[in-house]
Amino acid sequence: GQQVMQIPQYQHVQEGEDFTTYCNSSTTLSNIQWYKQRPGGHPVFLIQLVKSGEVKKQKRLTFQFGEAKKNSSLHITATQTTDVGTYFCAGRKGIGNEKLTFGTGTRLTIIP
Amino acid sequence: DAGVIQSPRHEVTEMGQEVTLRCKPISGHNSLFWYRQTMMRGLELLIYFNNNVPIDDSGMPEDRFSAKMPNASFSTLKIQPSEPRDSAVYFCADSLGNQPQHFGDGTRLSIL
Numbered sequence: 001g002q003q004v005m006q007i008p009q010y011q012h013v014q015e016g017e018d019f020t021t022y023c024n025s026s027t028t029l030s031n032i033q034w035y036k037q038r039p040g041g042h043p044v045f046l047i048q049l050v051k052s053g054e055v056k057k058q059k060r061l062t063f064q065f066g067e068a069k070k071n072s073s074l075h076i077t078a079t080q081t082t083d084v085g086t087y088f089c090a091g092r093k094g095i096g097n098e099k100l101t102f103g104t105g106t107r108l109t110i111i112p
Numbered sequence: 113d114a115g116v117i118q119s120p121r122h123e124v125t126e127m128g129q130e131v132t133l134r135c136k137p138i139s140g141h142n143s144l145f146w147y148r149q150t151m152m153r154g155l156e157l158l159i160y161f162n163n164n165v166p167i168d169d170s171g172m173p174e175d176r177f178s179a180k181m182p183n184a185s186f187s188t189l190k191i192q193p194s195e196p197r198d199s200a201v202y203f204c205a206d207s208l209g210n211q212p213q214h215f216g217d218g219t220r221l222s223i224l
Binding site for chain 2: 031033041042043044045048088090092098099100101102104105
């Protein structure tokens with residue numbers, strides 16, 4: 001079945017440093033979504049990428065969708081303590097398919 | 113809008129007991145998903161419904177697990193009999209078609 005892997009599994013960064021998490025799917029995706037889960041919370045939607053090679057920005061967050069639509073990345077510039085949490089990518093295989101396959105997640109810890 | 117509502121928030125019970133988790137989706141959102149989250153296995157999709165009909169239950173671990181959606185505003189996930197390895201956080205999420213998923217606060221289940 002479809003697998004979505006993320007690296008790294010854990011990342012500890014000094015506040016103000018940059019952070020990147022990478023997402024790789026075993027199959028081509030129709031689109032990919034990113035979610036953030038704060039400690040003790042639930043996943044919250046951040047963004048969706050649909051087009052091959054697409055790049056979207058949300059303030060300090062930059063999201064990319066690979067040309068082959070099998071990988072994606074999330075980059076955070078100048079991390080802040082509010083960025084703490086686990087970041088998940090989630091891929092959708094077919095356009096008419098509501099099912100998402102969530103990645104393994106990257107847990108980000110910020111050292112003040 | 114109150115969002116996706118799950119109950120109970122916490123459940124502690126002894127192995128062998130029946131456990132019923134409940135979910136009320138956002139009005140009008142026609143897809144409903146049940147996930148299980150553990151440290152070892154991450155966020156796993158158990159089953160999802162579209163317009164109250166089960167579409168994919170391939171993630172349901174075994175016959176001890178069952179899920180129903182008798183109407184558009186209510187779903188249950190039942191475990192009978194429960195076992196210690198079922199301990200996890202169970203999330204219900206919904207979406208409108210292919211739109212982003214909205215997660216409930218989850219039920220933290222502990223089976224002793």
